[in-house]
Amino acid sequence: MKNYTVTLPNYSIGPNCYEEIGAVCTRFGKRAAVVGGATALEKAGPALRQGLADAGIEIADWFVYGSDATMAAVERIVTAPEVQAADMLFGVGGGRAIDTVKAAADMLGKPFFSCPTVASNCAPVSAISVIYREDGALDRYYFPKGCPTHCFINTSVILDSPEELFWAGIGDALSKGLETQLASRGKRLSHTPLMGVELGRICEAPLLTYGKAALEDFRAARLTDAFVEVVLDIIISTGIVSNLVTTADDYYYNSSLAHCFYNASMVLPKVHTHLHGEVVSFGNLVLLAADGRDEELERFIAFNRSIRLPITLADIDIVEHADIVRLVERASAMREWTCVPYEMTKEKFTAAILKADAAGRTYLARSSGE
Template sequence: MKTIEMSNYSVGESCYNEIPGVCEKYNVKKVVLIGGKRALAATEPRIREAIKETDIIITDSIVYGIECTMTNVHKLTSNSNVQEADVIFAIGGGKAIDTCKTASIEMNDKMVFSFPTICSNCSAATAIAVVYDDNGALDHYSYPHCPAHIFINPDVIAKAPSEYFWAGIGDALSKQCEVEFATQGKILDHTATMGLALAKTCTAPLLKYGKQGMEDCKNDTNSAAIEAIALDIVVSTGYVSNLTNQPEYYYNSSIAHAFYNGSCSITRDGHHLHGEVVSFGVLVLYAYAKDEENLMKMAKFNKSIGLPVTLADVDLDESHLEALTEAATKTNEWKNAPFPFTKEEFIDAIKKADAVGQSL
């Protein structure tokens, strides 16, 4: 037996006005707002305005922390105001939403509604969460239910810091190529076939609307480009994740995320967002696949919007590659490879991607 979950969603500048109707559908009376400090500041007044004429009670408004760690998860699960709520309003970016989703597991699968205030990744729609240890290294994946409903307000996203929109494009660039790479040579069931088909739609909107969306986000201006990118990152890639990540197979990510996860183990100067590093991992994937055409195409696109094209762009160099690769071999992506990966070819691919970037 297989159960496939997909979040419902509302999109548009007035989408928070749908909160009362969605809460009524799920018989929700008490909600708790949990998110990042900046995300709560951007959304809480809008949420309170949307429910002011209803009998919905907000039990608390809580800053979750800054990382998705079990330490922060347990702070939430031990909070009586969180326990009392019928649903968690998970507000912010991927780490905030992943923290809420992971906490929900330990609270008898408490329902979650997600409110992405940035579109840096697809966490708002997925039945998977990335959990880090207290030192910032990847600890494990958790597997919660996906949020029951997503409220995507492109005006909130447009007014958020543009670097998160930028990083979201970088992360979403990995979805199509990773699923295509991970499924090659496989006999796919109906669910994975749908996931692959939807994955094939994920890159085109980024290339079409990416530059305009970045410009609009920098100007705090909602636009058709902002909404198109937000829907692609949150909904399309999120749905692909839920279709390609099943108990009997894992096609959701591959070499690009193996590179990112391996890089988390390297202590170095600078701070780099998840999708920023993943976007260089996309180049590594194409180099590993010996796909010269797409390697150059994506490197040029990265360069055009300032995403990384070299190791130096993410504060790495060749002295880090052995340790990074050793860490990558322990990742979900490496263990679920479509064929056995080798350390030597992985390192060669990283060097090849770096060389192409340097040539630009």
């Protein structure tokens, strides 16, 4: 038995949640550097500036992080003199912006506060940063010493975000229960990962129950219970699970074949036009096909189709067999390739991809005939 530390998310949510900045942040200092995406800083800017001003927190710096979560972008933040002089960092935007600032704050040893402007993944509360290479391919996972100090989920700002990011976020969140259960199957789980895997089971039902209604409410700019339930599921529920099932060294049950499919697909430039959660949602089908769970595969295909998430390879612009060969070759070298309770081979993964695609095409043919 050795010492270990687990950090879990603290968060404020609501249309005026930046009013809570004073109550949460002032004990950490009086100077903040705010870094995020260009559009995110524009959308959240007025309310966030007001929240900081009301809290008596000076803005030491305010700038755009870059355009992707790369180590170069992290280094630009770490070496900025105004950031180094700040007491705390705020990361504003989507997953890649927040992951970038999160990693920089950890390197600097400063408190980090996330302000998601979209609900597309659990980056705002997770203790992991996904870092990409300059060409868009996956580079590495960076593990901060803990999750963000606090997350401010302004639902009014998120309601003003691109609909497709919220839509893709549903697909990404649906992977959490599937992947944690598969990756941990057959393992002797100690307290913390066991708690995470069990909590992962509750990520699915709210999405399947409220997902379609939440999207309709989003389009109508209605701040409803269904919308908030899905936002909390995408950001908080999956983030808590991630923090409980992930360590840098001892165990990693956070991802499996769905994210293996997505990460490997980044070797195909044409897939870069599709969103992370969009591609992961097809990866969910690949996981179910590989695991022989045909009834669940049909259920997930039906749900995906109900909100127009991908159910065939063509939906994500993979139409050549050579593309599948490249994807599978890349997948076989990834960490997630081994996050299954049995040996994974290139032949098995290829068969699972083709099976998921065939099931999706069959569903389309059947639906068009009804």
